[in-house]
Amino acid sequence: MTVASSSPPSRLPLRRAEEATSKLKIRKGRGAGDDGALAAVFIAPALFGFLVFLLWPTLRGVYLSFTRFNLLTPAEWVGLDNYDRMIRDPVFWHSLAVTVEYVVINIGVQTVAALAIAVLLQRLTQSAVLRGIVLTPYLMSNVVAGIVWLWILDTQMGIGNEILQGLGFDRVPFLADDTWAIPTIALINVWRHVGYTALLLFAGLQAIPNDMYEAARVDGASEWRMFWRITMPLLRPVLAVVLIMTVIGSFQVFDTVAVTTAGGPANATNVLQYYIYGAAFGRFQFGYASAMSVALLVVLSVITIVQYRLTRAGQTDLG
């Protein structure tokens, strides 16, 4: 095979020229051409993993959602039955609502807190130690985080409730009360993830030229004003991407619920993923569970697309 035929399309003339010269050199040195065979070897394991454990399951998941399947007997095609059932299932709608409530609280608090931490880290100190400290909860598993906060917030013996009482408030059964349970779980996960999100935003802040702050300061701008006029507009694209990532992650809440409340009290924390798990492994309704997964996939896709559009829109006014 000739060298020229293997050239990937490149858009920049400069780059093309560079590649042309580099190819000449390579030809002189080794007589190497298309790397097809070698590439096949290098890509084989990853491609195998991709096809078998990502692409195939995705297609199979969609297929299973149209079947009745309990793992023991072969899947039986039932058309839209699962979707029909889902639409009529009040528990499904309830768990979707609970999930949305969780996501709104989790993302709302986490984004504001992460932004505050990132800005403090940037404007107050660049300390790597502080950045490390902020990241430590991210090293814990959701299971550990759930158990620890379960203990801290314990109604009888938890230090959290002791402090509340010390401050003159009533004790709150954080995880045993149906209004408090979801906000509590959302905040536990904020605790675990906020440092990571803050570091992503912090990296975005590092890209804002320091001159802009200095110029603003010369003009007598306050920190508050600089935040709204410089930091926010310039950070917006990064913020939007971080939001897309965290929302997708947030919709998949499971571990913390499983460890702290197990969906209770009375379905109050029966988030979608927990309900799906129960349908599949509690009742062996794999078809129905798959249909609900498809629904979750659709919700996430719509959110991603909408957010992505908003990101694009947000970029035009950066100037």
Place this chain on the structure above:
Amino acid sequence: MVAMTTATPSVRRVRRVRRGPTPGRAMAWTVMGLIVLITLLPFYWILRTALSSNAALAGDPANPLPVDFTLGGFERALGLQSAEEAIARGGAGDGLVFWRYLLNSVLLSTLITVCQVFFSAMAAYAFARLKWRGRDKVFGLFLAGLMVPTIFTLLPNFVLIKQLGLVDTLLGIALPTMFMTPFAVFFLRQFFMNVPREVEEAALLDGAGKVRIFFRVLLPMAATPIVTLAVLTYITSWNDYFWPLMVSYSDSSRVLTVALATFRAQTPQTGTDWSGLMAATLIAAIPMLVLFGLFARRIVSSIGFTGVK
């Protein structure tokens, strides 16, 4: 597109803010202090509770120090106490052999990390540095894989693992993430793309083949991003709960996260064994804290973005 990058944030250490105490700065530091407190307090509380005895805990819940200091919690978590003694001390009778789960967690996370990072690096090299037909299309497919939420593939993957007869094995838990994640491929490709072409050419002129270049030149150059990716992969697989919960049924493949949740669910007659539970929690968390301690600086400065476009 988003990617984490290995580029250290530009090292501009010009003082950004005028020094000197102003009310605003004092307030900002107070907020920062509060954040640090909320971040770290739970860690201290784990330690304090783990070193307390269950019987005394109830009487003195707000004591900042361990109450009735004992290592009993750790002994129960590690299965070193006899059943009678464990029950007497407020634990569940059947001891959990945390050593076993610790070993399982180490084996699983190591297997996933080594394979995933290595195979992803190979693929990343092929995407970034080799010329072959269809490269951009295949890479586009990988990128699309980033969009598929993990939950979606879990049920079908479970069915597959079951059909392969690998349920309740560490291999069954490892397989789906052993060969790659789209993120890992993307992350390393980004690095290989930025290695100057001259480096490769010099090696080619010296008569090295492309395989040799990958192992002898590019892999060593990529040490920093590879270590970062490896540590993040290790933390992720160590902390994973949902998938191991689906696949593992017995001690032979049970990992720490699953064991912890089981330990938590075993309610002894006297109420939750908080001391034992916190000791177990600490045992599960310490390896990650040590790992992070070793690589903290590198990781902290390499979590960032390139090409947010």
